[in-house]
Amino acid sequence: MRTTETSSWMKQLTSSSRQGRHGHALHLFFTRLCLQPSIHGLVDPYPAAVPTALRACAHLANAASGRLIHALVLTRPALASDEVVATALLDMYAKCGIISSARKVFEEMHVRDLVVWNALLAGYARHGLPEHALVLAVKMRGLGLNPDRVTWNAAVSGFAMAGNDRMASDLVCAMQDDGFQPDVVTWTSLVSGSVLNFRYGRARMLFRQMVAGRAHVMPSSATVSSILPAFAGVSDIKHGKEVHGYAVVAGVEQEVTVSSALVDMYAKSGLVHEALRLFDKMSERSTVTWNSMIFGLANSGHCPEAVSLFDRMLREGVKPDHLTFTALLTACSYGGMVEIGKTLYRAMREECGIEPRLEHYACMVHLLGRAGKLDEAHDFIKAMPVEPDCFVWGALLGACRSHGNVELAELAASHVRTIEPSNAASYLLLSGALASAGKQNEVFKIKRSVKRRRVKRLDGCSWLETS
Template sequence: MSATRHSPMSQSSTLLHFLRHVSFPPDPHLLPSALKSCPARPLARALHAAAAVSGLAEDPFVASSLLHTYLRLGAPGDARSVFDRMPEKSVVGWSALIAGYSARGDAEAAWGLLDRMRSAGIEPNVITWNGLVSGLNRSGRALEAVTSLARMHSEGFLPDATGVSCALSGVGDIKQVSVGEQVHGYVVKAGCRLDACVATALIDMYGKCGRADEISAVFRESTHMDVASCNALVAGLSRNSRVSEALLLFTEFFSRGVELNVVSWTSIVACCVQNGRDLEAVDLFRKMQSEGIEPNAVTIPCVLPAFANVAALMHGRAAHCFSLRQGFLHDVYVGSALVDMYAKCGKVQDARTVFDAMPSKNVVSWNAMIGGYAMHGEAANAVQLFRLMQNLKQKPDLVTFTCVLGVCGQAGLTEEGRRYFIEMQKRHGISPRMEHYACMVTLLGRAGKLDEAYDLINEMPSEPDACIWGSLLGSCRVYGNVPLAEVAAEKLFELEPENAGNYVLLSNIYASKKMWDGVNRVRDEMKNMGLKKEKGCSWIEIKNKVHTLLAGDNSHPMMTAITEKLNQLAIEMSRLGFAPSTDFVLHDVEEQEKDNILAVHSEKLAVALGLISTSPGTPLRVIKNLRICGDCHEAMKFISCFEGREISVRDTNRFHHFKDGKCSCGDYW
């Protein structure tokens, strides 16, 4: 309801309009009509006064309208007063009042009214029970809603589709799948499993309870393919990481001409984003608009992470402009998502501009901006913003300190990181979690204090997880500490036996020390376990289109031109004395073959594509799914200088901004 309709002036004009167009005493048929369209309590009370003055307040039709109006406007006290004055209290009035108190979450008052109703000699009916169940469910009292359905059934009332649907929603919220299965059994026996609302509620319940197979089974049994079942299916499958199945069914709904709404499209976009299918999310968002479905304030923050993850800056800017035109920028979630998008697309200053312009900020907004600075290695700005956050009395949370500790580790601010770690606990009462210990291990390890990092792990109050040991292993890679790396790797092999990345990292460490026996041993173990190294993949946006480049893949239509450009660069690098860092190749092969392996790393392919597809001097932004290797890091420094380009590469750890032969990380990464 808009603010204008709530304004006193609007209410007064509505009342004047009513008073001018009805005779006195007011007509008992016109008063209920006016009450039905009444937008606010003050006007309802004015109409109530008019009814009382004219003697119509006791008219059953008028009294019933007053009762329902007060309940609709969230004034149960006024409704109760009207009800208590009604000379004849029907089952309809009792049911309405019970439903009203239930919808406010006042289960005690609702049950009390049910007892009073029976004491007055009026038995509740199915509508009474439905109002009780549905009201309690809508008010967040899911357990009481389910209990009400059980009591209804125990007292001999057969729940209908409405009551069952509401109760199933409550079952999903409390995640009691065994109760849901009992309700499902009743549905089958009662013959209402083909009801569209019941089928949708069953899909929703099984989705919330993590039973993806049952979701599909219910859908196959149902004869309905409407927008409600589509939305429930997508949401349920998404919750259970069944994104491929969700996409397939969504396509089926679309091809059969089901009139999908903004909720349907937003759900499938969110499903893709949450499950790492960013390119599909981008395509679906564009298709949504081509179908004439306008995004809303929920769609935008759902799709922006997809643009961020594949560096689709132009798409992100378009979403920003759309949000501006639609007036969405006052929404704190839209603003926070824009801050995150710009930061992840390499435009940290644009992120700060959006952040500063936000009319209101919550902790998510502050975390997005501090995390953005951390991602770009801008420690001074991150710490300054963190202090401003505290000065403005915005309480930091777990994520805030993860960002702050992370940026201290990246910038080598060891003592500052120690101080914030202590401050988090003593000043803010936040007990460190695994991610905070991982940041501290990285902080100490990157500073060369590997033994101290190992001691911290041994002193942890709980068993270290894979994130902790992974942080230590990463630091061992930087300093070539083989004995400690083997300790960390063994722990990781126990915790994550199927994570090929851990084996690759240990193999990297052996390779950097030319310990080829160790490399071969790790490779054999990977082969025996059927593990394969994750392929390097990079994304670059050129002329509003996102290109995907895979290491060693020749499928890109411009691969011949890309290869020619890389060969030209290799000749120039060699002529100017640049030698590839073959220490970063994991196999004991001839030097020339090592050079060839390095030449096809995905970030080099992406940069080469950018160089041949854009005008001289145009900045290039690349996103990579793995950490950038040392050879590529050196190559990017050379290319930025030789080609006169600014090159930004975002790997799994941070942004590297290359310009004039230097990197923003200062080679501390």
């Protein structure tokens, strides 16, 4: 390519990367390689373009394209020895979760600055290996390379996501002793880690400390979108609305991550009309947003509307994923729309190319079972290409209880007990089916079996607030 053409192409590539159009950036990169004449049978990419393309792979978690670029790099000695390219390769593998390859690139590098160490450390932390991240941080200091704020935040994030609150808190203290005050990234890591591990009370406490305590750190859009799932319940919605108000004042309500989290919060709280209002206001919607809205409609009893929203999703060119069909099959089950559910199940495989997962099989059994088609549901299970789990058999067991089919209920219960011997639900559902059929002696036998086996029953819960 001529110099002027190369310069124009690089500007397009860089612009796409800065605008977050990473898919387009990769398209530009690979298209140029296809059009460029080879030199001695090898293409010779513009050196500055390679790190940009690798960053696009990292953002998209596109490891396949990243490996192709890595293979290309290895054919060009100038690129293979370039430190910027090596750093981009390491970061790409780390963000794609291929830690072994990231580590191999790291070990082959002759010069490792703080950015390189942090990239590998963040990869360990992000993918459930916080202890490895901490060991790396200690090794850094042993080699005379002092951790910076990025290093500390990565380590804190790793332990927070792993649910090790004590270690995360200890690292925050160590971070302060090292001269770095926790910033918005630190607090967001702590909050999101608590939410990820379903410790919603702790997440709310941390958020309050962040905005109203001595920290006085202003939450970012990432913080807001992280904390909102902690308010996705009837008893907490008023506090969720307060966070929503903050998002409006801070000017982050329209950011896709925040607006998606708001839609999800309102939908899960049963405020479907509020969720729809926000959904329709959004200028950009991710597949996650569509899924949240479809789930919200389904769980609130607006089942035909959930299917209609899916049709709108397709018209707008949004590609559904496996969660979309879980939401749709749930809507069909709750709405008694058996034939529509069957049609959507076939479309998932034949038109969208999505192979069913166990949750889809469970939804289909639930759909057929609720409609009283118990034999068809049982035949469906027997035809499954994978081993049914306790949710699949549990769906059939629940339907048998509702429709009084004791024989099939006993069969389903035996399978659930084989898979999860300590699962109390199978005993409770079977005893309910037997009680409905008037077989009290059998009910007493099951109760004695539960006591003998010391099966733990789940405690009840209430939506009433205690304060």
